[in-house]
Amino acid sequence: MELLWLEDFNALVESENFSRAAQLRHVTQPAFSRRIRALESWVGVELFVRTPQGATLTEAGRSMLDNARELTRRLYQMRADVQQVAGKASRTLHFAATHSLSFTFFPAWIRAVENGTPLEGISLHSDNMAACEQLLLSGEVQFLICHQHPGVPPRFDSLQFESKVIGNDALLALQSPELDTAQRIPFLAYTAESGLGRIVASHLHAHPDHPRLETVFSSHLAAVLLSMALQAKGVAWLPETLAAQEVAQGRLVAVGNGLQNISAQIRVFRPRMPLGDHGERFWTSLQDVQTA
Structure with missing residues (x-):
């Protein structure tokens, strides 16, 4: 049994797709598939049902899920605890944050938290929501900073x-003043890996009477959509924390056409398991x- 097998298992559960999970784990898909097979060989049963649409847990896999996640976190915490006892632990706080919040929110927020007394060490991993969740x-990070919405x-x-x-934000329905949306509304969408995409999808589902949107481009990066x-090129729901300057300068304006802004929290x-004294x-x- 290897720790990375459990990490691979957790990644595949979250993504439900071998290709996306391999990207999250920064390995090739064939190598990732071999490691999942190795884990299944070790436990002696198949953990996933493979289909052309992706991968879902078998009944045996579902029975293993909570223990696999907890064991992975506890192994990382055990290492940190042992290092602390030995006096070798770094007093570094490990964060994961989605791309948009890493660039716009996190720097000012952490300065305010420090309040003139700098923290001894900060490590920030910036990625899409699915990768940050993983x-x-x-247990590779202690904290995750992301947008949150009641509908998701x-x-x-x-x-x-x-x-x-730790903050409030809004996803603003924005477009260039040069874009004509009278005949059609070209939509700049988030991909499935994006937490903002989940929020927008939930909002659209809750408002089925919204104008028809024609997806012309998609990305997990809000900065790319901006x-x-x-x-x-189209309209997009962009975080106010990211697009405030463009709105103030008039380079982006509200879409209208019945497309509403979306309120969101930053959490x-x-x-709940102990994180160590620091x-x-x-x-x-x-x-x-x-x-x-």
């Missing part, structure tokens, strides 16, 4: 994870932000 689930429940068991609100919107998630002190110092 980092937290596997977190993919974390509330018995094993908790969160605090760039395409500036080039009058930091952590596992991590727990940091968590205790955080104050919930009043929601808008």
Whole structure:
């Protein structure tokens, strides 16, 4: 048994697709598939049903899921605890944050949290939502910072994870003033790996009477969609924290046409299991932000 097999198992459960899971794990798909087969060989049963549409857990795989996630987190925590006892532990806080929040929200937020007393060490992993979730689930980071919306429940068991609100944001329906949406509304969409995409999809599902959108481009990066919107390629729901300057300058304007803005929270998630003295002190110092 190898730890990376459990990490691969968790990644495939989240993505339900061998190709996407291999990308999350930064290996080739054939190598990833061999490691999943090795895990199945070790436990002695098939854990996934393979179909052309992807991979889903067998009954045996479902019975293993909670233990696999918990064991992975505990192994990482055990290493941190042992290093702390030996006096070798780095007093570094490990964060994962989605791309848009890494560039726009995190720097100012962490300065405010430090409040003139710099933290000894900070490690920030920036990626799409699916990858960030995997980092937290596997125990490779202590904290995950992401957008959250009431219509999209977190993919974390509330018995094993908790969160605090650390900011508010809005996804603004924006377009270039040069874009003509009278005949059609070209839509700049988020991909399935994007947390913002889940929020937009939930909003559209809850408002089935919205104008018809014609998807012309997709990306998991809000910054890429912003760039395409500036080039009058379509309309996009963009975080206010990212697009505020372009809106102030008039380079992007509200779409109208019945497309509403979407309110969202910015939350930091952590596992309920102990994070060590340094991590727990940091968590205790955080104050919930009043929601808008």
